[in-house]
Amino acid sequence: MPEDQQLVKEILDGSQAAMEVLTRKYYKAIFAYVYRKVGNRETAYDLTQEIFIKVFQRIQSYSNKGKFSSWLYSIAVNHCRDYWRSSDFKQISKQAALNEAFVCEQNNVPYIFERKEVREQVKTAVDSLPDFQREVVILKYFHHFKIKEIADVTDSNVSTVKSRLHQGLGKLAKLLKRGVEDENQKTTPYI
Amino acid sequence: MRTRKLHHTYDTENDNQIEELELEIGTFLDEYDVEYPTEEEIMLTIHAIRPHVPVKENKWNTAIKGMASIIKQAYEEMFYVSPLFWTANGLLFLIALTGVFVMDGNPYTMMMVLAPIPTITGLIEVLKSRNSGMAELEMSFKYSFQELILSKMLVVGGFNLVINLLVTISFGMLNQEILVSKLLLYWMTPFTVFTALSLLFVGRYRGIYSITGGVVLWLTSSVFLSQTTVVERIESMPAEIYLLVIAAAALTVLFQAIHIYKRGVSFETNH
Amino acid sequence: MKLTIKQVTKTFKEKKALDAIDLELTTGVYGILGANGSGKTTLMRILASVMKPTSGQVLLDGQDIMAMSHEYRNLIGYLPQHVGLYKNFTAEKFLKYIAALKGLPKEETDEKVDEVLELVGLSEARRKKVGEFSGGMKRRVGIAQALLNDPKILIVDEPTAGLDPKERIRFRNLLSKISSNRIVVLSTHIVSDIEFIAKEVLILKEGQLIKKETPQRLLKGIEDKVWTLVIDENEIPRYQSQYKVGNIARVDDRFQLRILSDDQPDHDAIQDHPNLEDLYLYYFDEEETA
Numbered sequence: 001m002p003e004d005q006q007l008v009k010e011i012l013d014g015s016q017a018a019m020e021v022l023t024r025k026y027y028k029a030i031f032a033y034v035y036r037k038v039g040n041r042e043t044a045y046d047l048t049q050e051i052f053i054k055v056f057q058r059i060q061s062y063s064n065k066g067k068f069s070s071w072l073y074s075i076a077v078n079h080c081r082d083y084w085r086s087s088d089f090k091q092i093s094k095q096a097a098l099n100e101a102f103v104c105e106q107n108n109v110p111y112i113f114e115r116k117e118v119r120e121q122v123k124t125a126v127d128s129l130p131d132f133q134r135e136v137v138i139l140k141y142f143h144h145f146k147i148k149e150i151a152d153v154t155d156s157n158v159s160t161v162k163s164r165l166h167q168g169l170g171k172l173a174k175l176l177k178r179g180v181e182d183e184n185q186k187t188t189p190y191i
Numbered sequence: 192m193r194t195r196k197l198h199h200t201y202d203t204e205n206d207n208q209i210e211e212l213e214l215e216i217g218t219f220l221d222e223y224d225v226e227y228p229t230e231e232e233i234m235l236t237i238h239a240i241r242p243h244v245p246v247k248e249n250k251w252n253t254a255i256k257g258m259a260s261i262i263k264q265a266y267e268e269m270f271y272v273s274p275l276f277w278t279a280n281g282l283l284f285l286i287a288l289t290g291v292f293v294m295d296g297n298p299y300t301m302m303m304v305l306a307p308i309p310t311i312t313g314l315i316e317v318l319k320s321r322n323s324g325m326a327e328l329e330m331s332f333k334y335s336f337q338e339l340i341l342s343k344m345l346v347v348g349g350f351n352l353v354i355n356l357l358v359t360i361s362f363g364m365l366n367q368e369i370l371v372s373k374l375l376l377y378w379m380t381p382f383t384v385f386t387a388l389s390l391l392f393v394g395r396y397r398g399i400y401s402i403t404g405g406v407v408l409w410l411t412s413s414v415f416l417s418q419t420t421v422v423e424r425i426e427s428m429p430a431e432i433y434l435l436v437i438a439a440a441a442l443t444v445l446f447q448a449i450h451i452y453k454r455g456v457s458f459e460t461n462h
Numbered sequence: 463m464k465l466t467i468k469q470v471t472k473t474f475k476e477k478k479a480l481d482a483i484d485l486e487l488t489t490g491v492y493g494i495l496g497a498n499g500s501g502k503t504t505l506m507r508i509l510a511s512v513m514k515p516t517s518g519q520v521l522l523d524g525q526d527i528m529a530m531s532h533e534y535r536n537l538i539g540y541l542p543q544h545v546g547l548y549k550n551f552t553a554e555k556f557l558k559y560i561a562a563l564k565g566l567p568k569e570e571t572d573e574k575v576d577e578v579l580e581l582v583g584l585s586e587a588r589r590k591k592v593g594e595f596s597g598g599m600k601r602r603v604g605i606a607q608a609l610l611n612d613p614k615i616l617i618v619d620e621p622t623a624g625l626d627p628k629e630r631i632r633f634r635n636l637l638s639k640i641s642s643n644r645i646v647v648l649s650t651h652i653v654s655d656i657e658f659i660a661k662e663v664l665i666l667k668e669g670q671l672i673k674k675e676t677p678q679r680l681l682k683g684i685e686d687k688v689w690t691l692v693i694d695e696n697e698i699p700r701y702q703s704q705y706k707v708g709n710i711a712r713v714d715d716r717f718q719l720r721i722l723s724d725d726q727p728d729h730d731a732i733q734d735h736p737n738l739e740d741l742y743l744y745y746f747d748e749e750e751t752a
Contacts, residue, residue, distance in 0.1 A: 032225045049236045056243040061529035122223040169212035267562040324546025330512040331540035333565040
C-alpha cells in the first residue's frame with residue numbers, strides 16, 4: 001500500500017501527525033486481534049499499546065519490501081506470543097477472571113443475557129484453542145487474511161497454517177455445536 | 192474425528208473443508224464482538240507512543256556522532272600501531288632536518304618530497320588487517336570495518352600532519368630566512384594529494400598493491416623534483432595553484448571518507 | 463531466541479553456492495556437515511553478517527539482521543575459517559584490541575580478557591606473541607576473541623581444521639563447555655567433532671540442505687546399511703569400484719572392509735552399527751572424505 005509507505009516515510013522524518021494517522025488506521029484491527037487472542041479487555045489495551053510502541057521503535061528496520069500491515073501484524077502476533085509465555089500472564093488472567101465474573105453479575109439484564117451467553121460460549125471455545133490454532137483462526141475469520149498472508153505473519157508456511165486452521169476450526173465446531181445440543185436438550189422437555 | 196485424520200492432506204478438499212467449517216460456525220463466531228477502547232483511551236495510547244517516534248534525523252548530529260566514534264577508535268588504534276611505524280618515520284624526519292641544516296639542501300623541495308611519506312608507509316598499517324587475514328573477522332565486529340579503516344587513516348594522517356607541523360616550526364625557528372607560508376604550501380600540497388590518493392586506493396584495491404602504487408608514485412615525483420628545471424618551474428607557480436590543488440585534494444579526502452563510511456569496502460570473495 | 467534463515471540464496475557469478483536454504487535455529491549446538499564447496503562457509507559468512515545473501519534473509523526473532531547492523535554484530539561471536547591474527551601482538555594485547563573493536567567498555571575489558579584466556583587455557587601463554595603459537599593455540603585465541611562480548615550466537619567455521627587429535631578433543635570439550643544458552647553453529651568436515659555435542663546435524667550438499675536431524679535419528683536412517691566383510695587383498699579394488707568403502711583394516715593377512723550399501727554386498731558380510739563417519743560417507747563421495 002503506497003499510502004502506508006508514504007506515512008512511514010514521514011514518520012521516519014519525525015512526523016508525529018503521520019504516526020497518529022497510521023496508528024488510528026490500524027488501532028482497532030490490532031486491538032481486535034489482541035483482544036480475541038488474550039480474551040481480556042484491559043490486557044488487550046495494554047498489549048496493543050506495547051505493540052504500537054514496538055512498531056515505532058523499530059520503524060527504521062521496516063523494509064519497504066513487504067506490506068506495512070503484514071509487518072505490523074507479525075509484530076502483534078509475536079508480541080502476544082511473548083506475553084503468553086511471560087510469567088505475569090498467569091497472575092493477570094486470574095485477576096481478569098475475577099473482574100469479569102463481577103462485570104457479568106452487574107450486567108445481569110435478561111435481554112442481553114441470551115446473546116451474551118452465546119458470546120461467552122464462543123469466547124470460551126476460542127480461548128480453549130492452543131495458541132497457534134487460535135492465532136490462525138482469528139486472522140482468517142475475523143481479519144479475512146489469506147492463507148499465504150497468515151503464513152507470512154505467523155512465520156510459518158502455507159501447509160502448516162492450513163493444518164492449524166483445519167484443526168482449530170474443527171475443534172471450535174465441535175465445541176460450539178455440542179454447546180447448542182446441550183441447549184437443545186435443556187429445552188426439549190418443553191416441546 | 193474424521194476431519195482430524197485428514198489434516199495431512201493439504202489439497203483443495205482441505206481448503207473446501209476449511210471454508211465449510213467457517214460457514215458452519217460463522218454465525219457463532221460473529222457473536223464474538225470486541226469491546227473497543229474509548230476515544231480517550233486511544234488518545235492515551237497515542238500519547239504514549241509519541242516519545243518513540245523517530246526524531247527527525249539531524250544530519251549534523253549523526254555526522255558528529257560518526258566522527259566521534261571514529262576519533263574514539265582512532266585513539267584506541269594509536270596503541271596498536273606497530274612501533275616500527277613511529278620510529279621509521281621519526282628517523283626520516285631527522286634525516287630531513289640534517290639534510291637541510293648540515294648539508295644545506297633546499298628546505299622547500301625537501302619538505303615536498305618527505306611530506307607524504309608517513310601516509311604512504313601508514314597504508315601498511317591501515318591494510319594490515321587485510322594482509323594478515325583479519326578483515327573478515329573485523330567485519331563481524333560491532334565497530335564496522337569502514338569505521339576501522341577510517342580511524343586508522345585518521346591516526347596515520349594525523350601523525351603525518353603533526354610531524355610536518357613540527358618540522359615546519361623547527362625550520363622556521365632555526366632558519367630565519369625561510370618563509371613559513373611557502374613551506375606550508377610546499378608540504379600541504381603533496382600531503383593532501385597523497386592522502387586523497389591513499390583513500391581512493393584503500394576503497395578500491397586490495398592489500399599490498401596500493402602500497403606499491405603509492406611508493407612508485409612517490410618515487411617518480413621525487414625524481415622529478417630532483418631536477419633543477421622542475422624545481423624552478425614549481426617555484427615559479429603562483430600560490431593560488433597550490434591552494435587550488437590543496438582544496439581539490441582536501442575535498443577528495445572528505446568525499447572519499449564519506450563514501451567509505453557509507454558504502455563500506457566490499458568483501459565478496461568465495462574461497 | 464530464534465534465528466530464522468528464510469529462502470537464503472547466494473550466487474557467485476554463475477555458481478549457486480547456496481540454494482534457497484530454509485532453517486530455524488534455537489539455543490544449542492548445530493553441526494553443519496559438508497564437503498568443500500558445499501556452501502558451508504558461505505552460510506557461515508551470511509550468518510555472521512559479513513556477506514549479504516543474493517536473495518532471502520536472516521531474521522533474529524523476526525528482525526532482519528542486516529537492518530539490525532551494530533545491534534546484531536554486538537550479539538555474535540565469529541571465527542572465520544582462515545583467520546589471520548596480528549602476529550606481533552601478544553595474546554593479551556590482541557584480545558584487548560579486539561575488545562576495543564567490539565566496543566567493550568574499557569573498565570570491563572581486563573576482566574573479560576582474563577576470563578576468556580582462562581576458559582581457553584591460555585592464561586600461561588598470555589604474554590607470548592601470537593605468531594609463535596601452535597595451530598591449536600591460535601585456534602583457541604580465535605575462540606577466545608569470539609567469546610569476548612559474551613555472544614548469544616557463536617559461529618565457528620571449521621574450527622578443528624589442521625589440529626592434531628589431542629587438540630581436537632580439547633577443542634570439543636571447550637565447545638561443549640561454552641554452548642549453554644547460546645546458538646552455536648559449527649561447521650566441519652570431521653564427523654567426530656560433532657557426534658556428541660550437536661543437538662542437530664545439518665547436511666549441506668551442493669548448496670542445498672539435504673538433512674536436518676539429531677545425530678541419533680540420522681544414524682537410525684542408515685541402520686541397516688553398514689556392513690563389514692573380510693576379504694583378500696586382491697578383491698579390494700572390486701569392492702571399492704562397486705560400493706562406498708569406508709575404513710579398511712588389516713586382519714591377519716586379510717582385510718576387513720567397512721561397506722555402505724543398501725543391500726548385503728556379499729553373503730559373508732555382517733551388519734554393523736553405524737557411526738557418523740559412515741553417515742558422512744553415505745551422503746558424500748569417497749574422495750571428499752579424505
